[in-house]
Amino acid sequence: MIASLSRSLLRSMTAALAALGLAAAALAADKPQVMVLATGGTIAGAGAQAANSATYQAAKVPVDKLLAGVPELGNVAQVRGEQVFQIASESFTNEHLLTLAKRVAALSKQADVDGIVITHGTDTLEETAYFLHLTVRTSKPIVVVGSMRPGTALSADGTLNLLNAVTVAGDASARGKGVLVVMNDEIHTGRDVAKTVNIKTEAFKSPWGPLGMVVEGKSFWFRAPAKRHTVNSEFDIDKITALPSVEIAYGSGNASDVAPRALAAAGAKALVYAGTGNGSVSKQVVPALRELRAQGVQIVRSSRVNGGGFVLRNAEQPDDQYDWVVAHDLNPQKARILTSVALAAGADSKALQRIFLDY
Ligand code: DAS
Numbered sequence: 474m475i476a477s478l479s480r481s482l483l484r485s486m487t488a489a490l491a492a493l494g495l496a497a498a499a500l501a502a503d504k505p506q507v508m509v510l511a512t513g514g515t516i517a518g519a520g521a522q523a524a525n526s527a528t529y530q531a532a533k534v535p536v537d538k539l540l541a542g543v544p545e546l547g548n549v550a551q552v553r554g555e556q557v558f559q560i561a562s563e564s565f566t567n568e569h570l571l572t573l574a575k576r577v578a579a580l581s582k583q584a585d586v587d588g589i590v591i592t593h594g595t596d597t598l599e600e601t602a603y604f605l606h607l608t609v610r611t612s613k614p615i616v617v618v619g620s621m622r623p624g625t626a627l628s629a630d631g632t633l634n635l636l637n638a639v640t641v642a643g644d645a646s647a648r649g650k651g652v653l654v655v656m657n658d659e660i661h662t663g664r665d666v667a668k669t670v671n672i673k674t675e676a677f678k679s680p681w682g683p684l685g686m687v688v689e690g691k692s693f694w695f696r697a698p699a700k701r702h703t704v705n706s707e708f709d710i711d712k713i714t715a716l717p718s719v720e721i722a723y724g725s726g727n728a729s730d731v732a733p734r735a736l737a738a739a740g741a742k743a744l745v746y747a748g749t750g751n752g753s754v755s756k757q758v759v760p761a762l763r764e765l766r767a768q769g770v771q772i773v774r775s776s777r778v779n780g781g782g783f784v785l786r787n788a789e790q791p792d793d794q795y796d797w798v799v800a801h802d803l804n805p806q807k808a809r810i811l812t813s814v815a816l817a818a819g820a821d822s823k824a825l826q827r828i829f830l831d832y
Contacts, residue, residue: 505587505643507550508580509635511536512573513560514594516631518623527672529623531561531594539592542624543632549690550588550643562594562601562619567716567813570604574710581611588614588642592635595619595668595676598654602663603810606652606702607832608710614647615703617654617663621674630657630674637687644692650684651702659683662698664832667804669779680780680802701831708814717742717816721805724748724777730761743771743812747805752776752784759790766796771822773829775800775808786826798826 511517513532517539520529534542536554546552557573573591580586593601602617609615618638620631638655641647652663656677665679685694701707720736724747733744744765748754752774754762762772774797776784783802786792792799800808808829815828 505550506585507552507588507590507639507642508586509536509540509552509554509590509592509639510557510573510576510580511539511554511592512558512562512569512594514562514592514596514598514619515623516592516594516618516620516635517559518620518625520623520625523625523627526622526626526628529625531623532559534624535559536592539624539631539635543636545636546639549636549640552639560594562597565594565597565601567718570601571710571713571716573601574605574608574713577605577615578609578611578710581609581613581615586613588616588639588644588647590635590638590642591615591617592638593617593619595621595656597806599663599667599677600806600810602652602654602666603807604814606663607706607811607814608708608713609652610704610706610709610711612649612704614642614644614650615652616642616647617652618656620656621672621676628674633658640690641687641692646692646694649704650694651698653684655687658686658688660685660687660692660694662702664698664700664702664807665780667780667807678780706832708818713814713817715817716813719743719745719809719813719816721745721747721809723805724754724758728755728758730758733758733761733765737765737768737770741770742816743773745773745775745800745805745808745812747775747777748784748789749777751778751782751789752799753789762797763795771812771816771825772797773800773808773812773825774798775803775805777805780804796822798822798829801829803829 517534518529518531519533616638622629654661654666669678670676720741722732784799786799
């Protein structure tokens, strides 16, 4: 009697567990599939003690531990992780950009990937995000995320940033908006955003404002990107095998032409000049830039002034006469990325200027 009772109890418990399993699988099945590609940075950092919010070692925590540290991720997506690099982002090279972008492009073609998150150091996050924005031809959400404090710090920002990034990457409303950067509850376009403060959690700003916000699992949009990107880009990572060397020379009082000449002599195919004010160039430097232009080096005038305006062509310098290019509203580090991508596609100075107005 007891044996048959326990057998039927066992049968009904097994059936219940199977039903639960199916329900869990069904629940999971209706969640977007998000790939998290880890590259290092503070979001993977660790400090000696909780009070160390700015003194720590970046690029220590592996991707599986990052994901395990945010169990809430399972409520918003089916998440898989992959460790692409484990470095501080100030050490990113053009080769790192190419490797990462090619991996993102390949994953974006997979039917079992609905969105991609890249965890990244904050120092050059804006450059990587823009590079992906220009070259990865997908309308699936690609979200780059970092943190200003290591996970070991009091009031660490990385876990909520990661949850928000995965939320946006799995959100159909984020499709077609280009590469996004999610930090501090805000959603920025990879084109405009820059790190404007070096040790606060509210570090990332876009001169023309964020695209939206992500709060408690929902994305709220207030504007859309105005320039070409991803599926509407003429650039394609699958066709880029190398990025030409483009260097940045910084303008200041008492400027000299030593840096521009040395950078060109070292093989730079283009120089981005971070000019003062409206991209102004000291008269001690103009002759060298004109000589380098005559030798085939492209000259791009950007500005050291933080965003919110743009360098006007033929205003501070006769760009038409010198055959120089203006970076429009792009800061020097973004101008470096776009110039390198454009030169890789064979752009001459005329095409380069059009590209700066289109992207
Ligand atoms: N060194 C910084 C970097 O890896 C740490 C960070 O802020 O992520 O970009």
